[in-house]
Amino acid sequence: MFRTENALILREVRFKESDRILTALTADAGKMTLAAHGALSKHSRIAAATQQLTYAELTLFEKNGRYTVREGVTKEGFPGLRQDLGKLALGSYFAECLEQYAGEDQPEPELMQLGLNSLYALSEGLGSCEKIKAAFELRLMTLEGYAPAEESCPVCGRGDIREPVFLPEEGQTVCRACRKAGRSLPLTENALAAMRHILHAPAKKLLAFRLTEEEQSLLSAVAESWLLHCSDRNFPTLAYYRNLKL
Ligand SMILES: [Zn+2]
Incomplete structure (x- = not known):
C-alpha cells in the first residue's frame, strides 16, 4: 500500500552497502522509521530527499508495518x-x-x-x-x-x-x-x-x-x-x- 508523507529526516544510519535507515518526523504520524534502499548508490533518485535535516515529500510503500521510501521530492534542504x-x-x-x-x-x-x-x-x-x-x-x-x-x-x-x-x-x-x-x-x-x-x-x-x-x-x-x-x-x-x- 502506498502513502505520501511530508517528512523531516532526523537521523540517517548507513545500512548494508548502499541503504539508509531513517528516523523521520511527520506531521500526521509522528516519528517513523523508514528504509531507503539504494539511497547511497550513485544514481539513486532518493539520495537528496533522504539526507539528514532535509524536509521532503516521500512516497512510502508499507508492507507488514514496515515502510520503504519509493520516491522523494525535497521541499526544503536548509x-x-x-x-x-x-x-x-x-x-x-x-x-x-x-x-x-x-x-x-x-x-x-x-x-x-x-x-x-x-x-x-x-x-x-x-x-x-x-x-x-x-x-x-x-x-x-x-x-x-x-x-x-x-x-x-x-x-x-x-x-x-x-x-x-x-x-x-x-x-x-x-x-x-x-x-x-x-x-x-x-x-x-x-x-x-x-x-x-x-x-x-x-x-x-x-x-x-x-x-x-x-x-x-x-x-x-x-x-x-x-x-x-x-x-x-x-x-x-x-x-x-x-x-x-x-
Ligand atoms: Zn519573591
Whole structure:
C-alpha cells in the first residue's frame, strides 16, 4: 500500500552497502522509521530527499508495518546548515531533541512546525545560534508540558519578580531575595520577558524578541539547563556543538 508523507529526516544510519535507515518526523504520524534502499548508490533518485535535516515529500510503500521510501521530492534542504559546521551541529541537536520527544503513531503538527521553523531560521541566519537554540529549547519544553513557571514569584507572590533567578531543579522563577539554597541561574527583567515571550507567542513570532549579548547568554543557560533537567539524559550532539564553540 502506498502513502505520501511530508517528512523531516532526523537521523540517517548507513545500512548494508548502499541503504539508509531513517528516523523521520511527520506531521500526521509522528516519528517513523523508514528504509531507503539504494539511497547511497550513485544514481539513486532518493539520495537528496533522504539526507539528514532535509524536509521532503516521500512516497512510502508499507508492507507488514514496515515502510520503504519509493520516491522523494525535497521541499526544503536548509542549505545554510551545510555551509557552516556550527549550524549543522546545532541542527543535529534539534533533530536529536525532536527524536527524543516525538511520539509514534500520533500527529505531531506543533513539533513539526517548531522543528521546521527553527531549522529554517538557523539556515537563513534569522537570529544568532544561541537565540534560536534558547527559543527552540524553551518552546519544545512548553509543547511537551514542561513549561517553566514564570508568572509570579512562588515565595512572595509578586508578578514583577525582582532581580529574577531561575531554579533549574524546580523550574521556577523567583526574586533574588526569595531564593533559597540550591542551584540558581540569574536572569534580568528583559531576559525574563523574552522567556515569557517564547512560552506564549504565536509560532511565527517566536524569535520576535531582542536581548543584549549578555542577557542572551543568561537566557541560553536557563533554557539549556531546563531542557537537560526535564530530559534527564545527555545529548551527544549538544556536546559536539559546545566543543565546536570553544
Ligand atoms: Zn519573591
